[in-house]
Amino acid sequence: MSRDKQGRFAKGASGNPNGRPAKSDELRRLLEGDASKVAEKVLEAAAAGDMGAARLVLERCVPTQRPVYPAVIFELDPDAPLADQAKQVLVAVSRGELPPDQGRALLDGIASLTRVVELDEIARRLAELEERSHEAPA
Secondary structure, X not given: OOEOOOOOEOOOOOOOOOOOOHHHHHHHHHHHHHHHHHHHHHHHHHHOOOHHHHHXXXXXXXXXXXXXXXXXXXXXXXXXXXXXXXXXXXXXXXXXXOXXXXXXXXXXXXXXXXXXXXXXXXXXXXXXXXXXXXHOOO
């Protein structure tokens, strides 16, 4: 296993050159035939009060709940500079108009938008420089 200077695996070098252990494949084959029997036993154990089995059943069968936020109205000037918009979000959070987790999500969105705007500006400036260099006499 060769690694680069930062300790990462070199490109094309596997961190697991021997592959998955054969025992795990063997266990999978054994379970394939008896999967329904195993599931039945786990369900029985969960019904009998085995909390480990109950957790396993719930983790596998019940999807995790994602938070759903109601719409919140607060002052945000979409034409203001992005830094001012971020300040508006912080003010709304500090006044209790906006929950902190939603404020953070909005700030993250503003930060992402800032990066996109910066990249657009860089691309525009680069195009201008390239155009000028082609126009300049050699």
